[in-house]
Amino acid sequence: MTLNNISSNETAKNIKIKKRITNGIINEDKNGLSNCETAKSCPKPILNGTVPKNKKEGSSKVALFTAMKTYVKFHILMFLDYINQIFSRKVVPEKQRKLPTQNGTAHNVKVSKESFEQPALHTALMTYLGFYILMFLGYINQFFFAPKVAREKNREGYVPLYDNFEKFYLWYVYRRVRDCWNRPITSVPGAMVTVKERVTPDYGWTFVFTGREIPSLNLGSYNYLGFAESHSKCADDSIDTLHKYGWATCSSRHELGTNNLHVELEQLTARFLGVEAAITFGMGFATNSLNLPTLVSDGCLVMSDEKNHASLILGLRLSGALIRVFKHNNMKHLEKLLREAIVNGQPKTGKPWEKILIVVEGVYSMEGSIVKLPEVIALKKMYKAYLYVDEAHSIGALGPHGRGVVDYWGCDPQDIDVFMGTFTKSFGSAGGYIAGSKELIDHIRVHSHAACYASSMSPPVAQQIITSMKIIMGEDGTNEGINRIRQLKHNTRYFRKRLHQMGVIIYGNEDSPVVPLLVYLFSKIGGVVRGLAARKIATVGVGFPATPLMEGRIRFCLSAAHTKEQLDYALEQIDDIANELGLKYSQKPRCPRPIIYGSDDDLDATD
Amino acid sequence: MTAMSFVFIPFTFIFNDVASIYVYLQIMLALLILWIIFKKKDPNGKCKLTQEEEAELISKWQPFPLVKPAPKSHRGYDKRVTEGKIGKYINVNGINCLNLSSHDFLGLNEEKIIESSAIESIRKYGIGSCGPRGFFGTVDVHLELEERLAKFMDLEEAVVYAYGFSTISSAIPAYAKRGDVIFVDEEVNFAIQKGLDASRSEIKYFKHNDMKDLEELLLKQAQLDSKNTKKAARTRRFLVIEGIYMKTGRLCNLPELVSLSKKYKLRIFVDESISFGTLGKNGKGVTEHFNIPVTDVDLIMTSLEMAAASVGGFCVGSSFIVEHQRLSGLGYCFSASLPPLLTTAAIKALDILENRHELIDELQNVCCTFHQYLLKSDIIMNCFTLIGDDISPIKHLRLRNNGNNVQDLGSIISKCEHMNLAITDTAYLDIEKKTPIPSIKLAINRLLTNDDLIRVINILEKAVC
Numbered sequence A: 001m002t003l004n005n006i007s008s009n010e011t012a013k014n015i016k017i018k019k020r021i022t023n024g025i026i027n028e029d030k031n032g033l034s035n036c037e038t039a040k041s042c043p044k045p046i047l048n049g050t051v052p053k054n055k056k057e058g059s060s061k062v063a064l065f066t067a068m069k070t071y072v073k074f075h076i077l078m079f080l081d082y083i084n085q086i087f088s089r090k091v092v093p094e095k096q097r098k099l100p101t102q103n104g105t106a107h108n109v110k111v112s113k114e115s116f117e118q119p120a121l122h123t124a125l126m127t128y129l130g131f132y133i134l135m136f137l138g139y140i141n142q143f144f145f146a147p148k149v150a151r152e153k154n155r156e157g158y159v160p161l162y163d164n165f166e167k168f169y170l171w172y173v174y175r176r177v178r179d180c181w182n183r184p185i186t187s188v189p190g191a192m193v194t195v196k197e198r199v200t201p202d203y204g205w206t207f208v209f210t211g212r213e214i215p216s217l218n219l220g221s222y223n224y225l226g227f228a229e230s231h232s233k234c235a236d237d238s239i240d241t242l243h244k245y246g247w248a249t250c251s252s253r254h255e256l257g258t259n260n261l262h263v264e265l266e267q268l269t270a271r272f273l274g275v276e277a278a279i280t281f282g283m284g285f286a287t288n289s290l291n292l293p294t295l296v297s298d299g300c301l302v303m304s305d306e307k308n309h310a311s312l313i314l315g316l317r318l319s320g321a322l323i324r325v326f327k328h329n330n331m332k333h334l335e336k337l338l339r340e341a342i343v344n345g346q347p348k349t350g351k352p353w354e355k356i357l358i359v360v361e362g363v364y365s366m367e368g369s370i371v372k373l374p375e376v377i378a379l380k381k382m383y384k385a386y387l388y389v390d391e392a393h394s395i396g397a398l399g400p401h402g403r404g405v406v407d408y409w410g411c412d413p414q415d416i417d418v419f420m421g422t423f424t425k426s427f428g429s430a431g432g433y434i435a436g437s438k439e440l441i442d443h444i445r446v447h448s449h450a451a452c453y454a455s456s457m458s459p460p461v462a463q464q465i466i467t468s469m470k471i472i473m474g475e476d477g478t479n480e481g482i483n484r485i486r487q488l489k490h491n492t493r494y495f496r497k498r499l500h501q502m503g504v505i506i507y508g509n510e511d512s513p514v515v516p517l518l519v520y521l522f523s524k525i526g527g528v529v530r531g532l533a534a535r536k537i538a539t540v541g542v543g544f545p546a547t548p549l550m551e552g553r554i555r556f557c558l559s560a561a562h563t564k565e566q567l568d569y570a571l572e573q574i575d576d577i578a579n580e581l582g583l584k585y586s587q588k589p590r591c592p593r594p595i596i597y598g599s600d601d602d603l604d605a606t607d
Numbered sequence B: 001m002t003a004m005s006f007v008f009i010p011f012t013f014i015f016n017d018v019a020s021i022y023v024y025l026q027i028m029l030a031l032l033i034l035w036i037i038f039k040k041k042d043p044n045g046k047c048k049l050t051q052e053e054e055a056e057l058i059s060k061w062q063p064f065p066l067v068k069p070a071p072k073s074h075r076g077y078d079k080r081v082t083e084g085k086i087g088k089y090i091n092v093n094g095i096n097c098l099n100l101s102s103h104d105f106l107g108l109n110e111e112k113i114i115e116s117s118a119i120e121s122i123r124k125y126g127i128g129s130c131g132p133r134g135f136f137g138t139v140d141v142h143l144e145l146e147e148r149l150a151k152f153m154d155l156e157e158a159v160v161y162a163y164g165f166s167t168i169s170s171a172i173p174a175y176a177k178r179g180d181v182i183f184v185d186e187e188v189n190f191a192i193q194k195g196l197d198a199s200r201s202e203i204k205y206f207k208h209n210d211m212k213d214l215e216e217l218l219l220k221q222a223q224l225d226s227k228n229t230k231k232a233a234r235t236r237r238f239l240v241i242e243g244i245y246m247k248t249g250r251l252c253n254l255p256e257l258v259s260l261s262k263k264y265k266l267r268i269f270v271d272e273s274i275s276f277g278t279l280g281k282n283g284k285g286v287t288e289h290f291n292i293p294v295t296d297v298d299l300i301m302t303s304l305e306m307a308a309a310s311v312g313g314f315c316v317g318s319s320f321i322v323e324h325q326r327l328s329g330l331g332y333c334f335s336a337s338l339p340p341l342l343t344t345a346a347i348k349a350l351d352i353l354e355n356r357h358e359l360i361d362e363l364q365n366v367c368c369t370f371h372q373y374l375l376k377s378d379i380i381m382n383c384f385t386l387i388g389d390d391i392s393p394i395k396h397l398r399l400r401n402n403g404n405n406v407q408d409l410g411s412i413i414s415k416c417e418h419m420n421l422a423i424t425d426t427a428y429l430d431i432e433k434k435t436p437i438p439s440i441k442l443a444i445n446r447l448l449t450n451d452d453l454i455r456v457i458n459i460l461e462k463a464v465c
């Protein structure tokens, strides 16, 4: 997990293709070339067979040995991953099952249209091969190129701070695609975003700004409902608040950091979600990591989806509860684990569990899938577990009223024990909430680490949420909220259908505004991100270790702020790149009819 | 099997003896298969239950309630709600009070210039950044703030986090891992404690500011290390301290700590949340205060929620150390970046720190004067012990535990509130590492005049009688 967001790139094979598409964008692509030249005949100075001088750590033999060790270690990991992939390929996607009914009341059955198409076998093989070549080049590379990184000063004799393999991966693999992340922006992250252009004079070790600023179509920010705005009712209200309340509270909720905006926001959030009470915090990440430990502890069991966010995992780790991980959105596996757990009790002692908490997300931000909530609720009831739903990406973005995954599936909010969500995404603000019964929220108010020690939410940030939430709820007296929700839904369906038609593989649910486009090969992640950047489209790629090695992907985040024309432009460019780089892996039949934007035949009656 | 041979190609480049590695992998595979078969056939007593028995067990199991009923009355229930701006004065429950409770030591919350640039920032960037730093959440103001902070502290690099608490609790586990040893003062704040928990390292607590105790622990560790040098060569050692301790208001003994660290090769991480902007001639914190080269400490972790009067936090140090957090600091990687308006506010606060050194002087004077006033007041000192150094902007008043003088802190605080003084008792959770002693926490604001201070003393005296 430490090597987050990293992916990697550049197999010798792909350099030619990539050069074509990135021509003239960033000098980076020379990087790939020089690397493959190195492997054959290197024009660079240090090629006398000895280890470069910068390797202070003992003789060349020792250096070789440690390098080899890290290399082999990595290959063993890869091997296990590979075996795992081969086995998991056989797992057929779960069919929609009949829902167990409770007290005779059948759930509103909505079929989840979710797809995780597997690529052809040779694509899988190519991905592995590509990665091996990449690692191998990196391995060779480290003997010829001194890493241009800061060295530690005045700490001789200290135990080294970092692990060898980590360094190797960062310097010789991740570095080659470093330019695809952390690209600074200089504007509102709305439908368009201004990206600061930067180039690297030294193959990714450092960057310099060219001074140019490129307005790009923003398919990278989590601005689902388009509330990231600088001149709107939200911004005006926030500025008023800033005049009245200042910008910081400099105190925690338990001390003197509560102001009447917080109280208002919490009541509004509870009303929005249809629950009794809510509490808010200044950061979404901290909402998970500092509140989960108040809910479960030693002697409790947590069923956690394998794709859960780092903040959930950290919170669960801090809690001391035992964590069982179930396969992503796989209800059979969840049920199997639940049965086993209750039957076997706690490990070693066999004592019954104190509580069992199921932790899921509404929309998974890397997979684009939507939790099968009705089934989770049925299981939770059957096995008397508690349910914690992280709605970070689903609140606002899903459901006919924008009330998240509960609204989407038409479930009863009472069936969910703990609602959690963040205001960072759909509300264009920052912070997070926990909502549920009054009893639960009182407990959290008293015991939450964040309420006691962390500073409370900044007033203009809180105001942005209040205003945008009121707009979503229609309390501002306009249809703007509902229009945004509808626009997002139309955008999502249209964009996804068009991609399907194009023949690329995309993951996830047809209603999820997060659209991962699978490119598999490492080299292609960098290629696509740079190619789209050159065409003024801002996107992000995600690769190993944030995703399985096999499944490098590009992620598009749709927004209600996007117009059809903007999406059409993006689709056109994606199609172009998909042809050039060969991304059309899908073997499914394609829709022969043209896709019509906002065609109502497939939208729900509730819409 | 063709797939397999693809996978192993790279090995042939490294090993001359292809045959042996092949055999080795074959054995591994065989073991794997055996294990799978073995696992399935293992007659596990518990797994032999029939469906009905299982169903019965499941229906019999009753979980504990998700939460225990919370106490009827608690400070967490928003009993004291403020309204409007927080500065020298604060409006609590409708009463306008002199403010000795917010951590805005330098009084920057009242600076108009920060307010107007925050508004400009909203007009340029909106409110939220809508993404983590890696995914288009890096706004140019973040880069500017980082650069400015590094320059201000005379260090190479800084990283900005979106939340003060997460800064500290993410920075520690980015470096310290299982198998490492961390020496920690027992009075460290809760954010550090959570960071230590997340690191899973071995934690050794020494008595608060007790250098002898620390040295004993270090000697013990050295003995252990000499027994197992191989392990010792892999065990990273850290020392985690605070510049000014939140829980006691005392300064750390940095000169001694640095020399011990050099002797025993510890890396020092200092939480300067309170000392940043308040200690030293230029507000650079505890290193400047003790005149110690700032490169002697390895990492400075700071919240921006105190003297800088914004939200968020930052870590600053050499690039070698700090850059690592950009991929390993959980709160940095997996959370939306700090809203640009708050980033701008922090930049402006830094401007003020750089250009108006006298503010820091003024604050230190107010802190020391107030300390003297408290000590001089017999009524207050009869009732409380004053904890904390005179220069510290945080002071704790602990009730003296001599029989009939025990009063409820809460009633003192509410009496003060009715006399237009806002103070607060320190909020603690009962899961703190060391059970804290209840106290009133006084946070000193630079804007308090001498008259204000005398008034505070008078009110406190009246409240405790």
Ligand SMILES: Cc1ncc(COP(=O)(O)O)c(C=O)c1O
Pocket (backbone or CB within 6 Å): A283, A284, A285, A286, A288, A309, A311, A361, A365, A390, A392, A393, A422, A423, A424, A430, A431, A432, B132, B334, B335, B336, B337
């Ligand atoms: C599922 C989930 N939970 C929590 C968070 C953290 O939220 P924030 O960015 O507001 O800290 C995220 C953000 O990426 C997320 O995806």
